[in-house]
Structures are given as structure tokens and as C-alpha cells.
Amino acid sequence: MINNDQVEKMSDEDIVKLALQNQDYFLHIINRYQLRLFNFIRRITNASTEDAEDLLQEIFLKIYLNLNDFDRGLKFSSWAYAIARNQVISHHRKLQARAEGHTVALEDESVKQIAADFDIKNNIDLQCLRENIFKILDNLDDKYREVLVLKFLEEKSYQEISDIIKKPIGTVGSMMNKAKTEFQKELSRQKIKL
Amino acid sequence: MTLNKHFGEELLHKIKDERLQPKPRWQFLLKNYTVWGLGILAMFLGAVSMSLIFYMSNYSESDLYERAGGLFWEKIFLVVPFFWVICLVFFVFVVLYNIKHTKKGYRYPLPFILAFIISTSIILGGIFYVIGFGEKIDDELGQHAPFYDQVMNPHIDFWSQPERGRLMGMIISQSGDKEYILVDRENREWLVFAGSTSQPIDNKIQIGRPVRLLGRVRSDNKFNIIEILSIAPGKGFFEKFGPSSPKKMAPPSSALMMEKKQFNQVQNNFCLFLEKYPEIKLIFASSLLENKEVIKKIEADDPQFFRYLEFLNSGTSTTINWQQ
The missing domain is CATH 2.40.50.140 (Nucleic acid-binding proteins)
Incomplete structure (x- = not known):
């Protein structure tokens, strides 16, 4: 048995190989991704903590059962996010029916990144943007909210987003542009002064 | 509002308690190979359809259809081999569906995949046509496929209207x-x-x-x-x-041969009769000459008619040219 410190230094792909031989190693995968996927679920849905946790459990079970389907040509994180996204889509209606609102904290860096990318004025009130960003995202179409969350909150590259939402990279680019435009429009519509 | 801190351990216990195991690799391989296999098969059938489009189009003769009294919509159905065009479109969509369902198929834009499938179908179909594979397939289908003459080849229906x-x-x-x-x-x-x-x-x-x-x-x-x-x-x-x-x-042919045999027998008897009575033969010939319009009318329906009249010239001093 390899000790925990050694496993922590290993890549996701190597831990997957170990988990296929011994399921105890799958705990390392869970520990690495549980918070990221939990936040991802809460950012793209209105799920309550309990619902998100149930969903997260289903996602990890699906990841475990399908470990042999993991394509080493992809990043493990993209594969895991794609499974999470599909699971969220199949539970979408149920989650919407129990809407509770987003309460996921945002890092200052994420908020600054959004401000810079959206060309929001320099003397931006980060606190205000932080408080209102989910209000704006909530009013966007699912497909636009999804790419914005993946790009700015999950900090994924275009290639990773393409692998997660299973769309060509060019389509991701156009969706991103459209999403930014929609975000700006919603910003003006809600008369949020930043 | 945060995740249960024992989430990982609890989930691992659940996996162990329920004795869950990752699905075997062969299941995923089988699915992948099935998707690829069906895609390749559909690509091949699309190329075969294309070779048949080339083959049938090469033998479409729009001016001839006009001469043969074809109506406008009939000509359209004869010039464009709709059955094979529909088959081609179907197989293109099957290939498209399969490519999109391969592991990395989503990475390629739809116009790129469509262009790839159509150009491959044209190239492969062209090769199949040139090496005679399209013709061979048409012959085989003609011999064995049910409804070939009603569905696959509208030419047969068009050219089977003796009236x-x-x-x-x-x-x-x-x-x-x-x-x-x-x-x-x-x-x-x-x-x-x-x-x-x-x-x-x-x-x-x-x-x-x-x-x-x-x-x-x-x-x-x-x-x-x-x-x-x-x-x-x-x-x-x-x-x-x-x-x-x-x-x-x-x-x-037995029925037709019997009819022809009976006709020849009647003709022979009539010839013998006229040979026996040359005066009647002369009257018969001169009355025919007086009714040339009737002769022309019969000849229009039966080009062999003059051949039958030739016997009236036998044994006579003057030869009548019936065609004048």
C-alpha cells in the first residue's frame, strides 16, 4: 500500500489506475474533487445543500462505476466535470422545484477576473459584484450561465469547457461571447451599479 | 451550508457495503467498437449509394424520355435516382450520429464532419463506380431484391408501358x-x-x-x-x-409458335388455291392494286404484309411492285 503523502503527490490519472486495483484509493479522488464539484453543482443549479450532496454522491458513484471508461487522452477533471454536468442536467427539473438560491462564496480573485473580462470599470465595488453575480447569472439562459461558471468560477480553459459540455471549441468561443453580451445586458436591465 | 466533512469516508463505505465494482473495460470497448463499426458500415453503404447514383445518372437520357412520350414529372423521377439519394442522406446521418457519439466526436464542428462524410462518399462512390462495383450491385439487386422494379429503378416502370x-x-x-x-x-x-x-x-x-x-x-x-x-x-x-x-x-413460346404454324398453313393452302386457279389469282392481284389505300393502312400496322404478298408474283409473267 502506498502511503497517503505519496498518493497526494500523484496525478489524477495515476490515482485512477490505483483505484481500479484497490477501491480505497478512490477516497483520494473524492477528497480532491468533492468541494470543487459540490460548488460547481451549486453554481449551476439552485440546489439546496442536501440536494447538492445527494447529487454529489450519485456523481461519485457514477465516476467510480465508469472508471474503466476514462479516456487518458482527456484530463480527469474534465471527465469528472462532464459526468457531474450530465447528472445535474438529468436532475434539473427536480432541483429547480426546490430552489433555494445561491450561497456559494466567491474568491476575490474570481470576482476581479470577471470584472476584468467584462470590462467593468476599474474602481469596481467587488463586494457589490460578488453579491449580485448570482442574481445576474440566475436570469441567464442555462447554456450561458454554464459556460460563464466554468470559465470564471471554475477557471477552466476553452478546451476543458469543450470537453465538459461536449461541444466544439469554436462553439464554446461563440457561446462565451454571447454569454458575456447577455451578462452585460442583464447587468444593465437590473440597473446594478458597480 | 457546507459539505459534510465525512462525505468521502461515508461514500467509500457505501461502495464497500454494496460491493460496487467498476464496470469491466470490455463493456466500454464493445460500445466503442459498435459505434465505430456501425459508422464504418454506414459510410460503406453511403458510398455504395453514391456509386449507384453515378451509375444511374450516367445512363439518364432526358432527350430520349421526351421522345418516348414521358411526362415532366416522370422525367424528373428518371433523371434523379431518388431512392439512392434518400439512402445516401440516411447513411450520411447515420455516420454523422456515430461520429458524434465517438469519444472525441464532439470536438469537430458539424459542417466539418458533414463535409468529410460527403466528400468521402463521393470519392469512395466514384471509385466503386469506376471499378464497376455500382453496376454489379445494381445487377445483384435487380436479380434478388424484392420490389426492385417498383422502388429502386423507376426506369423499368417507365419502359414497361407498351400501350x-x-x-x-x-x-x-x-x-x-x-x-x-x-x-x-x-x-x-x-x-x-x-x-x-x-x-x-x-x-x-x-x-x-x-x-x-x-x-x-x-x-x-x-x-x-x-x-x-x-x-x-x-x-x-x-x-x-x-x-x-x-x-x-x-x-x-409454344402458344405463339402454334399460332404462327396455323397462319403458315392457311397461307400455304391459299397459295395452292391461287396457283390452281390463275384467273382468280389475277382478279385478286388487280383488285388489291385498285385498293392501295387499304394496303398502306395494313402495312402501317404490319410491316411484314408486303412479304406475304410476294407470292402473288410467283408464276406470273409480270412482277408487281407492291410498295409503290
């Missing part, structure tokens, strides 16, 4: 000078007369070879040929009726 001057079938035997027996799509026999065509017959009509004929129905199961045309797409269909196929060969 509109179009007859298509297999020449199975020769019954006299410029007289042949043809079997049509319904296995019905026709006595076809090539006396009034100006074409060299030997090159066009051969026993065991399917033909298309332009002409006119003379009477039941008798057809006067004006023009003889060869068959390319659909020839396999008529090869079922060919003389090399013994089961199709046997019964057909």
Missing part, C-alpha cells in the same frame, strides 16, 4: 426473320417485329440480352419496333428471364 409505345424485356428467342420473342417484367411473352426499324438489328437485338423498345402495339402481345435501345441499370432484373435460366425458358 404508350414503350416495351422493356429480355429477348429469349428468334421466331422468324426480324421476329423475336421478348419476355417483359411480368414474365409475359411478346412477339416483337423489327422489320420497320432502320437500325442494324444484329448489334442491338441478341438472344439473352435485355432491350428497351420504342414502337407500337399491333395486337395482343405483338409489338412493332421503331427503335431499339440497350439497357444498363436494370439489366440484372431481366437476366432472371434469360434463356440461360431453364425454369423461365420452357413454356413460353
Whole structure:
């Protein structure tokens, strides 16, 4: 048995190989991704903590059962996010029916990144943007909210987003542009002064 | 509002308690190979459809359809092989679906994949056509596929309308000078007369070879040929009726041969009668000459008519030219 410190230094792909031989190693995968996927679920849905946790459990079970389907040509994180996204889509209606609102904290860096990318004025009130960003995202179409969350909150590259939402990279680019435009429009519509 | 801090351990316990195991790798491989296999098969069938489009289009003769009295919509159906176009579109979509469902198929934009599939179908279909594979497939389908003549090849339906001057079938035997027996799509026999065509017959009509004929129905199961045309797409269909196929060969011509034998017997008796009484022969010949309009009318329906009149010249001092 390899000790925990050694496993922590290993890549996701190597831990997957170990988990296929011994399921105890799958705990390392869970520990690495549980918070990221939990936040991802809460950012793209209105799920309550309990619902998100149930969903997260289903996602990890699906990841475990399908470990042999993991394509080493992809990043493990993209594969895991794609499974999470599909699971969220199949539970979408149920989650919407129990809407509770987003309460996921945002890092200052994420908020600054959004401000810079959206060309929001320099003397931006980060606190205000932080408080209102989910209000704006909530009013966007699912497909636009999804790419914005993946790009700015999950900090994924275009290639990773393409692998997660299973769309060509060019389509991701156009969706991103459209999403930014929609975000700006919603910003003006809600008369949020930043 | 945060995640349970024992989430990982609890989940691992659940996995162990329920004795869950990752699905075996072969299941995923089987799924992948099935997607690829079906995609490759659909690509091949799409290329075959394309080769048949090339083959049928190469033998579409829009000016001929006009001469043959085809209506506008009939010409459209003859010039564009709709059945194979629909097949091609279907297989293109099957390939598209399969590519999109391969592991990395989503990475390629739809126009790129469509362009790839269509250009591959054209190239492969072109190769199949050039090496004669398209023709071979058409022949095989003609011989074995049900509804070939109704669905796959509209030419057979178009050329099987004798009342509109179009007859298509297999020449199975020769019954006299410029007289042949043809079997049509319904296995019905026709006595076809090539006396009034100006074409060299030997090159066009051969026993065991399917033909298309332009002409006119003379009477039941008798057809006067004006023009003889060869068959390319659909020839396999008529090869079922060919003389090399013994089961199709046997019964057909007996009824026609019997009719022809009876006719010859009556003709011989009549000749003997006229030879015995030369005065009556003279009266018969001169009254025919007085009714040239009637002769012309009969000749229009039966080009062999003058041949029958030649016996009136035998044994006489003057030779009458009946065709003048």
C-alpha cells in the first residue's frame, strides 16, 4: 500500500489506475474533487445543500462505476466535470422545484477576473459584484450561465469547457461571447451599479 | 451550508457495503467498437449509394424520355435516382450520429464532419463506380431484391408501358426473320417485329440480352419496333428471364409458335388455291392494286404484309411492285 503523502503527490490519472486495483484509493479522488464539484453543482443549479450532496454522491458513484471508461487522452477533471454536468442536467427539473438560491462564496480573485473580462470599470465595488453575480447569472439562459461558471468560477480553459459540455471549441468561443453580451445586458436591465 | 466533512469516508463505505465494482473495460470497448463499426458500415453503404447514383445518372437520357412520350414529372423521377439519394442522406446521418457519439466526436464542428462524410462518399462512390462495383450491385439487386422494379429503378416502370409505345424485356428467342420473342417484367411473352426499324438489328437485338423498345402495339402481345435501345441499370432484373435460366425458358413460346404454324398453313393452302386457279389469282392481284389505300393502312400496322404478298408474283409473267 502506498502511503497517503505519496498518493497526494500523484496525478489524477495515476490515482485512477490505483483505484481500479484497490477501491480505497478512490477516497483520494473524492477528497480532491468533492468541494470543487459540490460548488460547481451549486453554481449551476439552485440546489439546496442536501440536494447538492445527494447529487454529489450519485456523481461519485457514477465516476467510480465508469472508471474503466476514462479516456487518458482527456484530463480527469474534465471527465469528472462532464459526468457531474450530465447528472445535474438529468436532475434539473427536480432541483429547480426546490430552489433555494445561491450561497456559494466567491474568491476575490474570481470576482476581479470577471470584472476584468467584462470590462467593468476599474474602481469596481467587488463586494457589490460578488453579491449580485448570482442574481445576474440566475436570469441567464442555462447554456450561458454554464459556460460563464466554468470559465470564471471554475477557471477552466476553452478546451476543458469543450470537453465538459461536449461541444466544439469554436462553439464554446461563440457561446462565451454571447454569454458575456447577455451578462452585460442583464447587468444593465437590473440597473446594478458597480 | 457546507459539505459534510465525512462525505468521502461515508461514500467509500457505501461502495464497500454494496460491493460496487467498476464496470469491466470490455463493456466500454464493445460500445466503442459498435459505434465505430456501425459508422464504418454506414459510410460503406453511403458510398455504395453514391456509386449507384453515378451509375444511374450516367445512363439518364432526358432527350430520349421526351421522345418516348414521358411526362415532366416522370422525367424528373428518371433523371434523379431518388431512392439512392434518400439512402445516401440516411447513411450520411447515420455516420454523422456515430461520429458524434465517438469519444472525441464532439470536438469537430458539424459542417466539418458533414463535409468529410460527403466528400468521402463521393470519392469512395466514384471509385466503386469506376471499378464497376455500382453496376454489379445494381445487377445483384435487380436479380434478388424484392420490389426492385417498383422502388429502386423507376426506369423499368417507365419502359414497361407498351400501350404508350414503350416495351422493356429480355429477348429469349428468334421466331422468324426480324421476329423475336421478348419476355417483359411480368414474365409475359411478346412477339416483337423489327422489320420497320432502320437500325442494324444484329448489334442491338441478341438472344439473352435485355432491350428497351420504342414502337407500337399491333395486337395482343405483338409489338412493332421503331427503335431499339440497350439497357444498363436494370439489366440484372431481366437476366432472371434469360434463356440461360431453364425454369423461365420452357413454356413460353409454344402458344405463339402454334399460332404462327396455323397462319403458315392457311397461307400455304391459299397459295395452292391461287396457283390452281390463275384467273382468280389475277382478279385478286388487280383488285388489291385498285385498293392501295387499304394496303398502306395494313402495312402501317404490319410491316411484314408486303412479304406475304410476294407470292402473288410467283408464276406470273409480270412482277408487281407492291410498295409503290
